[in-house]
Amino acid sequence: MSDNPLIVQSDLTVLVDVSAPRYPDARDALARFAELVKSPEHIHTYRISPLSIWNACAAGVPIDEIVGALADFSRFAVPAHVLTQVRDFAARFGRVRIERDPASLGGEQLLVFTSDAVLAEELCHGKQLSALLTERVWPNCFRIRQIDRGRIKQGLIKAGFPAEDIAGYSTGEALAVTLRTVTRHGVPFALRDYQDAAVQAFHAQGGDRGGSGVIVLPCGAGKTIVAMGAIAAVQANTLILTTSVSAVRQWIAELLDKTGISEEMIGEYGGATKAVRPITVATYQMLTHRARTSGEFTHLALFDERNWGLIVYDEVHLLPAPVFQITATLQARRRLGLTATLVREDGREDDVFALIGPKKADVPWKVLERQGWIATAVCTEVRVPLPEAARLPYAVAESRHKFRIASENEEKTPVVRDIMARHAGEPALIIGMYIEQLETIAHSLSAPLITGTTAQRKRDLLFEQFRAGLIPALVVSKVANFAIDLPDASLAIQISGTFGSRQEEAQRLGRVLRPKAGANQAHFYSVITADTVEQDFALKRQLFLCEQGYEYAIRDAAELRVDASGGTGS
Structure with missing residues (x-):
């Protein structure tokens, strides 16, 4: 049908037209068995892989439902070999099954069943599994120890036969837990x-x-x-x-x-x-x-x-x-x-x-953004020239040291001040990797610095003062990459990072994504040295966020400085 949203391609990628009338239903169906790769404004890209199909099978999604969804939502005929590959991937899940051995005392032993004796023979002669599948009960069944359950599952997935584990779980010591309907702070509370x-x-x-x-x-x-x-x-x-x-x-x-x-x-x-x-x-x-x-x-x-x-x-x-x-x-x-x-x-x-x-x-990140559950983020890459005095040392340096020279570019400090002026009054995090660089910027901004050597008591105090609005800006090292709740932060300035880590880029943007009162707006800046290896790594870092639907505006430092002197910009 011409108004269907999916275009299934021969390489197992699926293009999704977000403007098609059936897009919401297709997205929900696809999310069960394919991985989102890119989600810009108009066409999203998903990829079907063995792991994505095994995820679906483990969640109980029938293979006929997967194949049916591809056919039902596809704008054109689905390539026949794609449907065959999807069925082949799914057929591998569950060919090995782990169950509790009812005959073992206290359930301390488990049974590993294979779909046939030939597969059992293949697995028990495999390098990763041979030492674990030693007690053969029947031609297609092995008895294993409970302690080996995880190692067996690791070996099986690497062999291409992910286990269906239905051996169950110990209940653990009971604990009565209820969720509040009103938080301790008097705010109504319920799961979204x-x-x-x-x-x-x-x-x-x-x-x-x-x-x-x-x-x-x-x-x-x-x-x-x-x-x-x-x-x-x-x-x-x-x-x-x-x-x-x-x-x-x-x-x-x-x-x-x-x-x-x-x-x-x-x-x-x-x-x-x-x-x-x-x-x-x-x-x-x-x-x-x-x-x-x-x-x-x-x-x-x-x-x-x-x-x-x-x-x-x-x-x-x-x-x-x-x-x-x-x-x-x-x-x-x-x-x-x-x-x-x-x-x-x-x-x-x-x-x-x-x-x-x-x-x-x-x-998807953008779905939650549209619903207002996370802040709308504007991402900007600011390119700073390498100072003349650093050009020769950079040119003759080894590749790893080139990255550090570019990352610690002293011209980044005035750019950070320009960005701060551009967003005056917004709670800001300045995030970096190199301690001397962070110390310089903290001194320039008269802002406190938190690194891995900062005492925990001081760290907690500074985070609390920032949350309370008593500190307008914090300079932080990698210690703030993860699991730190700073809900009012609306401006993040990244001045150096861990090479091309997509993971780190996503986490640093996450520092400013918590929903905010008013416009619910956040800004994320990456300050990088132009025409250096840092610019190359920045492109790799941005990949994950671009795949989530975020765009990076590219600005040069001089342009930003003019904007900052004339007003707050956009």
Whole structure:
């Protein structure tokens, strides 16, 4: 039909015309089995991949529904080989099934079934699985230990046969949790529709298909609230893992504000305080601490301290390797991952699928922006020339040092002042990577600086003063990239970053996306040195945001300075 929104292409990409009448229904159908790649104004691009189809299968989407949606919403005939490939991808999911062994004492052993004996033979001779599939019960069945459940799933997905895990979960120690209808601060509170849908998709009424998975929502859209909804659904002791002590305390404040959990039931595990309680919040850094490089991880035993019914992984795209490792042995516990993007710079998205679970919810950033749930953001790249004195050192430097010379360009400091003048009165974050550069800018702006060496007490005080409007601007290092709630920040100026990290770009924009009173408007500036490797890396960094539908205006420093002197600009 000519007014249908989808154009399915031979390379498994799907173009979506957002102006077509059936676009909303097509988008909702497509989101279940394809990954959004780009979402500019008029034509969105999705990609069908083995992992996207396996995500759909794990969520219980029938293959006939996937094929039917492609045919129903497509403007032209769907290429036959695309439908064949989609069916082939789906056919691989569930050819291996993990179930609890009813004959084992206490359910400590599991059974791995394959669809046929030939596949069983292939898997048990494979490099990654041979050491685990040692006890063959029947030609197509192996008995494994509970502790090997995660490692088996990792090996299977890398072999191209993701397991359907229906062995279920331990209930954990019970804990009565209710969500407030009015927060402690007297504000009416309820889950938004998309937050409630995410909770229901994760929990699945407590069935075998629920209890593990990842929620993908932009910063400021309330991932913490989704997690609280999941805790209330599970009604059990919960371990929450996050990125910093500041984030730990924000979690605790949110739990006290929006649930009926009392203060003595919540434990902070980190630094000087290591309280393990029915709800315990800890940092990844604490869990991966060890006295020496080759030593044991000191605090991984926290995973076994209580009978947890749920483990929440905040910013799951940052999950460190040791936590992946211990999570492989924790497959009997429910697991919830939270993230703004499943992009991992190390390419371990399939491990997130295998060990945490499939994607359960993913709402496009621009959809939430249009609905007013996150701020409207204007992104601008400001290009600054390299000073004459730095040109020769840059020319002869090695590639890695070239990036640092460009990143620390001293001409960025006056540009930051110009941007601040352009947005006078707006709460601002200046974010960078190099400490000396941050110190220089903090001194120039007479603004406080927060780095990794800033004492936690001072850090918390400065964040609180910023929230209260007592500090108009904060200069921050990478410590503010993740899980810091600064709702009033409406201006972010990025002066240096981690090479081409798309993940970091998304997180830094997220610092200013929380909804705001009035125009609900945010501005995100990246200040980069023109005609250098930093400009090349900036393009890679912007890729993720461009794919989410954001556009970058390109300005040069001189043009910005003229605008700033004449008014606030746009």
